[in-house]
Amino acid sequence: MKRTFALLLAALLTMAAALPVLADDRVQSSAEPTASSSSGTDGAETAMGTDALPAASSGQTDAASPDASASGQTGDAAPAASVDVLIGSSVQSAPLTAENTADTLHFENLRKAMEKYNGTIISLQGQIRDLSNSPAQMGTALDDLLLLENNLRNAVNSVDPGETNLFLALQGAYAALSMQTTSMMSQYRSIGDSTEAAKNTLNDAINQMVKGAETLYMSVAAMQDGLEVMNRSLDSLNRAVAIVEKQQELGMASTYDVEKVRYQRSQLKGQMETLKYQIVSNKVTLEGMCGMELRGSVNLGELSVPSQVELDAVSYDKMLSTAMDRNVDVMNAQITYTSDTSADNKKAYAGAKSTFAAKFKGVCMAVPENVRLVSAAQETVDFQQRTFDIAAKKYELGMTSHEEYLAAKSELDSAQDDLNTAQRNLFSAYHAYESATKYGLV
Numbered sequence: 001m002k003r004t005f006a007l008l009l010a011a012l013l014t015m016a017a018a019l020p021v022l023a024d025d026r027v028q029s030s031a032e033p034t035a036s037s038s039s040g041t042d043g044a045e046t047a048m049g050t051d052a053l054p055a056a057s058s059g060q061t062d063a064a065s066p067d068a069s070a071s072g073q074t075g076d077a078a079p080a081a082s083v084d085v086l087i088g089s090s091v092q093s094a095p096l097t098a099e100n101t102a103d104t105l106h107f108e109n110l111r112k113a114m115e116k117y118n119g120t121i122i123s124l125q126g127q128i129r130d131l132s133n134s135p136a137q138m139g140t141a142l143d144d145l146l147l148l149e150n151n152l153r154n155a156v157n158s159v160d161p162g163e164t165n166l167f168l169a170l171q172g173a174y175a176a177l178s179m180q181t182t183s184m185m186s187q188y189r190s191i192g193d194s195t196e197a198a199k200n201t202l203n204d205a206i207n208q209m210v211k212g213a214e215t216l217y218m219s220v221a222a223m224q225d226g227l228e229v230m231n232r233s234l235d236s237l238n239r240a241v242a243i244v245e246k247q248q249e250l251g252m253a254s255t256y257d258v259e260k261v262r263y264q265r266s267q268l269k270g271q272m273e274t275l276k277y278q279i280v281s282n283k284v285t286l287e288g289m290c291g292m293e294l295r296g297s298v299n300l301g302e303l304s305v306p307s308q309v310e311l312d313a314v315s316y317d318k319m320l321s322t323a324m325d326r327n328v329d330v331m332n333a334q335i336t337y338t339s340d341t342s343a344d345n346k347k348a349y350a351g352a353k354s355t356f357a358a359k360f361k362g363v364c365m366a367v368p369e370n371v372r373l374v375s376a377a378q379e380t381v382d383f384q385q386r387t388f389d390i391a392a393k394k395y396e397l398g399m400t401s402h403e404e405y406l407a408a409k410s411e412l413d414s415a416q417d418d419l420n421t422a423q424r425n426l427f428s429a430y431h432a433y434e435s436a437t438k439y440g441l442v
Helices: 002-018 031-064 066-071 107-117 119-158 164-249 255-289 308-312 316-324 328-339 343-396 402-439
Strands: none
Touching: 107 119, 107 164, 119 164, 164 255, 164 328, 164 402, 308 343, 316 343, 316 402, 328 343, 343 402
């Protein structure tokens, strides 16, 4: 027994001596492992004689620190070749792969695109599914508990009351199980209410993200229209610069006059560059929200003007109840009030409904007001069109100058820009009404 123990001890010491010793994340010099080797060798000699000496010595020479001994490096040397070192040139940038390869976004398809490609929305949808499963699982457990309670009740009823001990034992077990069942049913209802409220909140978060993308879409569309207006203004300033420079040659304008017009043109160019940057930047954000490649060059589809049938269908009285039942604040307040019909919860529920009704009223009122503004803008366009037609005929007959012709054209273009803005605002107002009636967003 002693000889076996000695052999085991010697083997352990030999293995320890053969392993490399690392300290402070540096490769040690050959002198350090040698010291460890000698101490291990002394222990081995004590236990099993000189047979362990060659093994221990060989282990240190060949296995402990081959890189350090081969290169003659000290403990402060660079890591051994076998250690993986991450350097800047070895890090490769992995480009994000765009799942949505479309080059044009249409406002009507924004929600579908985001639900399919937006990672945050996909995650929220997954959370909603998980929440839907939790009450179902607890409901299954509750059903099992109710079945067990029913079986135990039958067992109590089938026992002869004369068998006092058994009857009392079963009756006590039944009472305890009934209490547990009642408690679990209460928890089930509470979890169900909390789950519904959480699902409402998550759905509202999805709707708010889509609403943000839609708002961004309309903002980019407005900026693109604004850029066209600025381009026309730049053309006008280019003509103004040419005219004032010619006037300067004829002695009809000063150097300051020329500098002033040139400065105005320079300022406008700077504003245009800023607007171009904003358009590209916002398009990148929009592309990211829809799972597209981040180029800042996605094309936006035209915003369609609501039909007269759709505008006539706008009604506060008819749609208030439907819209209110889909509002997250109203739904969650109703869940709380249904669970606990206290006075405070009743007031909170009534307050949520009142707040939504006031906001929804404003949404509904905005639609006819924007219809009126579109009609007024259309009248202005019609008038400016007639004015331009007259100016164009006069210019054709040589009765007016080219500058007067261009001024009439500029007035018509400006009126058309105002009409475009009014139509875009009408689209926005009607879509706000749609969002309120479909998703309770106000």
